[in-house]
Amino acid sequence: MAATSTAGSGTSQSELNPPGRLTGLMAAGARRDSAATRHLFTSTAFLGIGALLWLGSMAAMRFPALFPISAGRLRPMAMIALMLGWLVLGLAGGVYYLLPRLTGASLRGEGLANLALAASVGTFAVAIVLVGLGFGDGREPFAIPWWWDVPVLAVLAVPALVTLLSLRERRESIVYPSLWFMVAGVTWLPVLYVAGNLPGLRSLAIALGDLAFSAGFLHVWALGVATGLAYYVVPKASGQPLANRQLARVGFWSLLFGAVWMGPAQLVAGPTPEWLPAVAAVLGLAIPVASTANAVNLALTIGPEWRNIGRRPILAAAVAGSALAAIAGIATAIAGFRSAAVLVAFTPFWDGVIYLLMFGAVILLFASFAWLAIPTLVGRMIDSQKRATRLVRRITFAAGGTFLFLTLAGLAAGYGWTGAAYSGLVENFGEGWAQTSGLPSVLFGIALLFGTLGLLAQLGLCASIYRSLTSGRATIQEVLITDEEPVTE
């Protein structure tokens, strides 16, 4: 039932942010949107660091002798920087930005969020160093030793705490689709982390837990919360109402249904129960349903603004990001079926899917949100809309190319193993692909070239966000001209 908004009505800004009501720890260092601002800019630094480490880890797989640290250490270091440093902090910043705007109440625990940010930076940095020094426990995706999982879990729980506290005070009786994704994301995050890092399990349980965490994190926290932000950004930037609330509902619940199942699908034909891959394949179909529904909904919402999409980087990024998410969702579902899974499991195919999700879909949705929020947060516009539009094109191109060639390399490797098994060439070719000079290595090399272009675009996005602080035009409130006070020369 759609309804007219009433909550938040008649409340002034001072009422929304009563200066005297936040006390003690919860108010320490708090000012309006301070948590959102700090999270956004801090996470951008992690994006730059993580993007460099990611490309390094991929290159170390192809040219292992060239790197002083093995891919086995570089990869979890990159994932800590990207998934924890960038995605957790950046999207938490988005949650903190939207909560007051969607609930009509001030953000509770803003000071706590700021303190948790400082703790997060320290915790994640130490984790990266620990893994780099060889203290990791080998569990994907982070390999953080179990005794350091505790502080990580503590900081991951803060967004849930702040969200719950804020929702208790909400004045808006209407619940928007953005809020669904945010609530699901913040509640899933700590629970998933516990499930994916329980100590003392045997090998199969460890593998299933690790894969379930990665899948759930990428789909519900990263893609889910980013999509939730897009459900706010696109209507605001286009001035159009959401095209279809029911479609958003389909997109939300389908995402939750299918999120975890990308994991077990990779262990097809392993020592798991026979029914597990079948269930994973069927429930995995919910992923493309979700991502396609969300992409279509956002595209329909833009409506007449389509004709200006080339000049509106916010909208272009949102549309491109959601479209890439749909492509990744389709690839995920296909790879879940047994006939495909036996071919692409353990190959770079899955690296391609993860790359497209993180460096194609989520990064564009993140950029869309950042470009919309920055003028409000820091009082300055993005320095150049043209540059922002170019970044959208470059990120889309690089992510698409990297995804294409990584998936092709995966298929070539899978077919190569099959051919080797039939021809008896196992010792020469069938046990891996990096040490061969065959087609998979060539395709992987091309993917690395696209990944390098992607890295430049990702660093360009970081620069664009930071440049807004120094080079962006001041937003209108700094040169406000009112009817009562005409400006004279």
Place this chain on the structure above:
Amino acid sequence: MSDLAAAAAAMGVPEALVKRSAEARARATGATVDDILAAWAGGGEAPSAPASAGAVDEGPKPQASSPTPEPAVATSGVSPEPQSPDLEPQTSNLEPQAAPRPAAPSAPPILVGERQGVGVVMSGSLGLLVLSLLLSVFLPSMQQPGNGIRSSNHPFSSAALEGRDIYASQGCATCHTQLIRNVVTDVGLGPVTLDDTNQVVGYRRIGPDLSAIGSRAEDTAALMALLAGAGNHPAATGLSEADLANLVAYLRESS
């Protein structure tokens, strides 16, 4: 006198601001800057801003004292935010004084929602998560040997078990699996892997599967050479001699 100068003079506003405002209005309406300046200079009707500007800036509405009739199309937006966060300049505030202000747009709602409790979403999503984890992680993991699955229960020496932990901490599983499946792609790699406590399964096969490396490796010296960086294998850095020996013991006993 140009339209720009005329508009600025008529309104008592600096030309730069008038020009910037006209450009913003032109972008927002699709009209040309010249048309807008001409309209302002002559006191004519400038093209109205699209609904988006007004819609985005729509502030909170007064509290309805009676139930609000439900609109045919989903309506309403809550935007305590004081200004448009879009990249486009907010044209209405920059509009020169003498220009006739466009009629307030019938602001279309931009966010669509409905009254419901957040608890439904929260409990539903958490319930789905717990159910998914039960089915995909915990239930499959609870199966015990003899209850539909087989386990090799491979015995390892204490040195090899220490080596297994080093294998994990070095991230060997990033490039090597220890999982030979009952599928055609794995034919010839060795016996099919059974559920076992001491495997580090791995998810990527950049290098060879190491489930049965012990039965294939020529000797300890060959493995040590690989770990030192022979061939195309990265060197295992930061390991003591004892660690290397334990790691090799683990690999040698994996068969």
